[in-house]
Amino acid sequence: MINVVFLGFGNVNSHLLNTLHGTDKITVNQVFNRNYIKMISPFENISFTDDLSKLEEGDIYIIGIPDDAISSFSDSLPFQNKLVVHTSGGVAMDALSSKNRRGIFYPLQTFSKTRKVDFKNIPICIEAENPKDLDLLRRLGETISENVVEIPSEKRAKLHLAAVFVNNFTNHLYQIGSKILKEEDLPFDLLKPLISETASKIETLSPEEAQTGPAKRNDIKTIEKHLHLLGDSPYRKFYELFTEELKQNYGKKL
Numbered sequence: 001m002i003n004v005v006f007l008g009f010g011n012v013n014s015h016l017l018n019t020l021h022g023t024d025k026i027t028v029n030q031v032f033n034r035n036y037i038k039m040i041s042p043f044e045n046i047s048f049t050d051d052l053s054k055l056e057e058g059d060i061y062i063i064g065i066p067d068d069a070i071s072s073f074s075d076s077l078p079f080q081n082k083l084v085v086h087t088s089g090g091v092a093m094d095a096l097s098s099k100n101r102r103g104i105f106y107p108l109q110t111f112s113k114t115r116k117v118d119f120k121n122i123p124i125c126i127e128a129e130n131p132k133d134l135d136l137l138r139r140l141g142e143t144i145s146e147n148v149v150e151i152p153s154e155k156r157a158k159l160h161l162a163a164v165f166v167n168n169f170t171n172h173l174y175q176i177g178s179k180i181l182k183e184e185d186l187p188f189d190l191l192k193p194l195i196s197e198t199a200s201k202i203e204t205l206s207p208e209e210a211q212t213g214p215a216k217r218n219d220i221k222t223i224e225k226h227l228h229l230l231g232d233s234p235y236r237k238f239y240e241l242f243t244e245e246l247k248q249n250y251g252k253k254l
């Protein structure tokens, strides 16, 4: 049995609690959050504290709080030589206080509290200072995912950078699309099949093969028309940047 204590209860740790609770190899001993949280069904029997001095024993302490707060929070933990991990893609393992055994348990997915996720296919990126802890993290990961991979901090930082491009920036582009449609009273729903197909075709095509559009085809008149429609919109700079980048990528002269 692996005993887990969650430190912080935001998007990631609440999803991890949901998926780990109820597996027969894991016991969630406690949830800590700096502000009070009422543990609701089916978690009402899990101990909750907002007091670091009342933390219970655990084999693994999982910090799930904003990146910039991880380091000082780990310094403030009132114990030593326990396995303390964080869930961030972008924060190095050595940001954690060295008074404890350090590790990483980074689930490579986007998590929002209200949206259910299936961990089975989510890559869990692990790292630890010593082989025994790495093994424990692997066992923890394998109770929920079929894809547990050891990735050192420097590579994880690059992985996270790539993830920001394909997820956060892409999602922001959805917002831009949505706003452009709103100006014409058109529903965002019209774009959803296109968004779905764009995402699913990279299952069988490389991103390079999957690319389409006026910039790749070098359809200058269409590009000029789009720039005209954008006028002095704040989105113009993105359009110009992406168009330039795509043209260079596909070898077209400007």
Ligand SMILES: NC(=O)c1ccc[n+]([C@@H]2O[C@H](COP(=O)([O-])OP(=O)(O)OC[C@H]3O[C@@H](n4cnc5c(N)ncnc54)[C@H](OP(=O)(O)O)[C@@H]3O)[C@@H](O)[C@H]2O)c1
Binding pocket: 008, 009, 010, 011, 012, 013, 033, 034, 035, 063, 064, 065, 066, 067, 069, 073, 086, 087, 088, 089, 090, 106, 107, 108, 109, 110, 111, 112
């Ligand atoms: N969301 C994702 O898609 C995602 C995916 C993979 C990895 N991650 C990583 O997972 C970690 C948590 O992300 P999240 O999205 O779950 O964050 P989040 O939902 O914003 O988490 C907020 C949690 O952190 C606590 N908190 C905030 N500032 C704190 C501080 N200074 N000291 C102590 N606790 C603090 C909050 O407590 P209160 O309730 O008291 O405010 C709350 O429990 C981050 O390192 C992130 O990089 C996120």
